[in-house]
Amino acid sequence: KMGSLHKFNPNDLFLYAVTDPGMNKKWGRSIKDAVKAAIEGGATIVQLREKDTGTREFLEAAKACVDICRSSGVPLLINDRIDVALACNADGVHVGQTDMPAWEVRELLGPGKIIGVSCKTPAQAEQAWKDGADYIGCGGVFPTTTKANNPTLGFEGLRTVCSASKLPVVAIGGINAGNAGSVMELGLPNLKGVAVVSALFDRECVTTETRSLRSILMNACSKS
Numbered sequence: 001k002m003g004s005l006h007k008f009n010p011n012d013l014f015l016y017a018v019t020d021p022g023m024n025k026k027w028g029r030s031i032k033d034a035v036k037a038a039i040e041g042g043a044t045i046v047q048l049r050e051k052d053t054g055t056r057e058f059l060e061a062a063k064a065c066v067d068i069c070r071s072s073g074v075p076l077l078i079n080d081r082i083d084v085a086l087a088c089n090a091d092g093v094h095v096g097q098t099d100m101p102a103w104e105v106r107e108l109l110g111p112g113k114i115i116g117v118s119c120k121t122p123a124q125a126e127q128a129w130k131d132g133a134d135y136i137g138c139g140g141v142f143p144t145t146t147k148a149n150n151p152t153l154g155f156e157g158l159r160t161v162c163s164a165s166k167l168p169v170v171a172i173g174g175i176n177a178g179n180a181g182s183v184m185e186l187g188l189p190n191l192k193g194v195a196v197v198s199a200l201f202d203r204e205c206v207t208t209e210t211r212s213l214r215s216i217l218m219n220a221c222s223k224s
């Protein structure tokens, strides 16, 4: 329902837009304008991943993004910062393996919120499920410069985690217009979509890139 907290639907993972402070700065965009543009292009879920943004600025932007996302019916997640997620009443949180465990995030956020966990192995996927997460992010699938120290899984590593997962999966890492189709055409079990940073936000027009990636994904899904 428009204007209310978003109940998780695994199909929301289809085109997952993840923000990056450096890229928005480089292109002279505010977080809010970047998110607006991604939604206009057809992003189905948004994560604010604002590692170098000061907390006050982050919270202010997050509140603006919550308003935009709510009125578009697109869920908004916050990377790692449970405090920011609570303060802006985001739809949920995404955590990595060195962040707070998902079960603890659940205790803080309550039962209705969306929780995602980054996983590289079947064991991590199993733990995320036990901890009560809603979905897992799996990657990096391909090489990327967006995240340091991120060894790649490739198609085979992605397949291994997807096959083992009891939760819906979104693939991340180096995914762009050139390879997104091949990822979705694999028809991997539990794979619901792709999460993308640079191929949406390190570009001149976020709306155009999002729209074109969305149509590539839709074509790939109709084939597999």
Ligand code: TZP
Pocket: 118, 139, 140, 141, 143, 144, 145, 146, 147, 150, 172, 173, 174, 175, 195, 196, 197, 198, 199
């Ligand atoms: N987690 C695994 S890879 C990655 C994250 C956050 C970065 C993905 O960025 P890009 O630009 O889409 O490769």
Ligand code: MG
Pocket: 079, 080, 094, 095, 096, 097, 099
């Ligand atoms: Mg993290």
